[in-house]
Amino acid sequence: MARNSSLFKIEGTLDNVTFYKSADGYFVRTKGGVSKNRIMNDPAFVRTRENGSEFGRSASSGKLLRDAVSSFVFKAKDSKLSSRLMKVMSDIKNQDLVSARGERNVVEGLSTATGKAYLKGFDFNNRATMRSVFFSPFTVDAATGVITIADLKPTEQIRFPEGATHFSLQSGFVNLDFETGASDITYSTVSNLPIDGTVSTITLTPSGVPIGTGLEFMVLLIEFFQEVNGQQYALNNGAYNVLNIVEVV
Numbered sequence: 001m002a003r004n005s006s007l008f009k010i011e012g013t014l015d016n017v018t019f020y021k022s023a024d025g026y027f028v029r030t031k032g033g034v035s036k037n038r039i040m041n042d043p044a045f046v047r048t049r050e051n052g053s054e055f056g057r058s059a060s061s062g063k064l065l066r067d068a069v070s071s072f073v074f075k076a077k078d079s080k081l082s083s084r085l086m087k088v089m090s091d092i093k094n095q096d097l098v099s100a101r102g103e104r105n106v107v108e109g110l111s112t113a114t115g116k117a118y119l120k121g122f123d124f125n126n127r128a129t130m131r132s133v134f135f136s137p138f139t140v141d142a143a144t145g146v147i148t149i150a151d152l153k154p155t156e157q158i159r160f161p162e163g164a165t166h167f168s169l170q171s172g173f174v175n176l177d178f179e180t181g182a183s184d185i186t187y188s189t190v191s192n193l194p195i196d197g198t199v200s201t202i203t204l205t206p207s208g209v210p211i212g213t214g215l216e217f218m219v220l221l222i223e224f225f226q227e228v229n230g231q232q233y234a235l236n237n238g239a240y241n242v243l244n245i246v247e248v249v
Helices: 036-041 043-068 081-093 113-119
Strands: 012-014 017-022 025-030 147-152 166-176 183-187 191-194 200-204 215-228 231-234 242-248
Touching (some): 043 081, 043 166, 081 113, 113 242, 166 200
Antiparallel strands (some): 012 017, 017 025, 147 200, 166 183, 166 191, 166 215, 215 231, 215 242
């Protein structure tokens, strides 16, 4: 793969050369390789088929997670979210120690403590991670999904972007069955606060426990706003917003 540094930024295929654009710039690659029919049928490519099967299931699991919290994700995500989630789901799949090669999956991986640990703490927006923005201790009640942030002082415990005057906190309590794809989510009310030195305790209580028999986890969304003439406006299309999986049950 080569980078296209010419004056003309071309996209498309010319003869056996493909020009394409990614988040990292313009690139060039040649067409070729082993045919799909051979990969799918030749015994020499059995390992390739096994890897492809597991790759596909991991990718599907990542999409299920994104879809389960889609109402939050569109407010806090980065351009490489899909690929980062794919990496996490692949790591979780590798914790499946019972399935045959080619059949390992995220469902079995998440039945282990190590598999759950890969998911806990995941940031949907790598431009604004929980660790780099939010410094206040908090507790999570795994049975009810309630998140309690005691003695929060915004000016000392939140790294806020330039121009922000307010921020909001909201939680989601999710039940996601990675085997069937069924999901349910309940939300807390939004807690909107000025960025000042006032100390307060925030309690984010979901409207209920989500239904289902899948994996349960809690997410925390932090959004930033600028107030102008009494109206709050979101900053830079959510570039500074945080969405983090704070607990996995």
